[in-house]
Amino acid sequence: MRAFPNPAPPRDDGPCPPRGHPQHPVHLSPTAPHPTLHPRRPVCVRIFGDNTELLIDRASELRNIVALNQMGFGAELLKTFTNGRIEEFIPCVTLTDDTVCLPRTQECVATLMRRWHSLDLASTSSAPAGAVGTFATLGEWLRIAKTITFDDPDRQAAFERAVDWPQLEADIATVRALAARVDSPVVFSHNDLLAGNILVLGEGKGCPESPGDLTFIDFEYGTWNHRGFDIGNHWNEYAGLDCDYRKFPSPDRQEHFVRAYLAAEGVCTGGSTSGGDWGGRMAEAMRGVGAGEVRKVVREANVFSLASHMFWAVWAIVQSRYSAIDFDYLEYFQLRHGEMRRRLPAVLEMLEG
Numbered sequence: 001m002r003a004f005p006n007p008a009p010p011r012d013d014g015p016c017p018p019r020g021h022p023q024h025p026v027h028l029s030p031t032a033p034h035p036t037l038h039p040r041r042p043v044c045v046r047i048f049g050d051n052t053e054l055l056i057d058r059a060s061e062l063r064n065i066v067a068l069n070q071m072g073f074g075a076e077l078l079k080t081f082t083n084g085r086i087e088e089f090i091p092c093v094t095l096t097d098d099t100v101c102l103p104r105t106q107e108c109v110a111t112l113m114r115r116w117h118s119l120d121l122a123s124t125s126s127a128p129a130g131a132v133g134t135f136a137t138l139g140e141w142l143r144i145a146k147t148i149t150f151d152d153p154d155r156q157a158a159f160e161r162a163v164d165w166p167q168l169e170a171d172i173a174t175v176r177a178l179a180a181r182v183d184s185p186v187v188f189s190h191n192d193l194l195a196g197n198i199l200v201l202g203e204g205k206g207c208p209e210s211p212g213d214l215t216f217i218d219f220e221y222g223t224w225n226h227r228g229f230d231i232g233n234h235w236n237e238y239a240g241l242d243c244d245y246r247k248f249p250s251p252d253r254q255e256h257f258v259r260a261y262l263a264a265e266g267v268c269t270g271g272s273t274s275g276g277d278w279g280g281r282m283a284e285a286m287r288g289v290g291a292g293e294v295r296k297v298v299r300e301a302n303v304f305s306l307a308s309h310m311f312w313a314v315w316a317i318v319q320s321r322y323s324a325i326d327f328d329y330l331e332y333f334q335l336r337h338g339e340m341r342r343r344l345p346a347v348l349e350m351l352e353g
Contacts, residue, residue, distance in 0.1 A: 042089040043078060051322040054144055055315060056220045064219050067121055074217050090215070091203050095195040097240030099207050101249060107260040107282055109198060111211040113230060114264035117187035133189060133225025134307045135176050138314055142172070145317040162330040163317060171340065172314075175306045181351060182228060184300040189225035190216055194237035210278040211264075228300030231261070233308035235301060243332075245339050248305075251298075258297045259286040302347050309340035 048058070062085075065077050075087035099105055146165065150156040190197075197218045200208050208214050235254065238247040249257065263285035267278070313336035320329035 044075060044087045044089045045084065046087065047084040049324060054322060055141065055318060058220075061220045061222070064121065064222050068119075068219060068222075071119055073116070073215055074219060090199060090201065090217075092199040092201050093206060095198045095200060095207075097195055097238060097242075097244075097247060100195040100198070101238050101247070101253065102207060103256060104209070104279070105207055106253070106257045107279075107286075108208040108211045108214055109193075109234070110257050110260035111264040111267065111282070112214050112216065113190075113193070113234070114261050115211070116190060116216065117227060117230070118265070119188055121188045133186070133191070133223055134229050134304070134311055135172075135179070137223070138172060138307075138311060141314045141318055142169070145314055148317065148321040150321065158330065159320065162334060168314075168337065171337070172310050174344070175303070175310055175340070178303045178347065178351065179226065179228075179307055182296075182300045182303050184226035184228035184304065186224055187227050187230075189223065189227070189230040190219065191221040191223065191225055191230065191233065192218060193230060193234040195240070212278075226300070226304060228297070228304035229307060229311075231257070231297070231301035232303070232305030233311075236305050236308050243335055248343075254298050254301065255294055258294050258301070259289045262289045262293055262297065299350060302350055306340045306343060306347055309336045309343075313337040313340070 052058075062077075062080065065074065065085075068074055069076055075090050077085060077087055079086040095105065095109075100109070145163075148159065150159060193216065197216060199215050199217055200206065201213055201215060205213060235249050235257075236245070238249060239245045240247065260282065263282060266288075267281050267285045313333045316329040316333040316336065319325075319327075320333070323329065
């Protein structure tokens with residue numbers, strides 16, 4: 001879910017604010033027995049907003065939810081209906097922009113992300129030939145965005161002032177060319193790992209002690225994509241609801257995250273991802289990761305952090321026309337596009353170094 005400063009009251013409106021919203025329990029008393037629903041069991045009811053199918057493939061999302069539930073991710077799907085679904089309510093807290101960047105939290109998120117990227121979802125979500133993930137989706141969203149008009153003359157004029165189509169398309173082409181240079185492998189990606197979509201399970205915990213304390217939620221943007229996108233997009237989300245991109249992780253924090261990500265496979269196969277020994281095993285495994293491996297993934301993530309800005313910038317253009325949420329999506333588009341252009345020289349320098 002997308003979220004922004006000063007979000008609207010919590011609701012699930014597809015790709016609309018708030019993003020990473022808290023769960024709100026609803027107690028249902030079914031008129032007929034149900035094999036999963038207890039008469040007084042709290043649940044989470046999600047209602048889809050109008051036109052969200054322009055941005056989200058709901059059939060694919062449902063297939064992914066079922067498969068991911070079986071693999072231990074997310075809230076259990078209990079029921080579906082025409083414009084929404086009912087899920088279990090999970091006692092938890094979400095990560096915040098203050099906790100998501102802590103070293104131990106980074107290690108836990110990186111480990112869970114590595115496990116996610118290793119999932120076999122080929123039977124439910126086949127990797128397409130040719131363009132995948134970021135740029136395939138961007139192309140479709142851009143096609144929709146370029147058809148947008150407003151009946152209100154003032155809104156139409158504001159829209160035309162906000163979007164410089166030649167510059168936008170040139171910047172997408174630039175980022176796509178950079179992405180081709182880093183040869184990031186294709187994995188099944190979450191694509192929306194902001195702090196609010198990462199739950200710390202249980203009550204009373206604000207930070208995870210091990211990856212077993214975490215789960216990911218909100219899979220509507222999940223698809224095959226380049227590994228670097230999930231990492232770079234996650235780092236962009238350190239900015240929090242205030243969109244303070246000065247919080248983008250420092251080179252040391254980037255390296256720490258990537259070392260944990262690369263070390264995670266050995267740690268996960270060598271023992272439990274929960275318990276008191278996990279931190280020691282992770283520290284030892286991280287020391288064994290080669291500098292060259294770390295450098296490659298850091299480069300991938302930084303390039304795809306630019307792609308992430310373009311992804312959500314074009315998403316915001318579409319939302320400016322179709323979302324019922326009272327939010328300045330065109331300002332958000334300009335914020336994300338502007339941040340991509342601001343960071344581009346540093347990423348180019350990294351690639352040339």
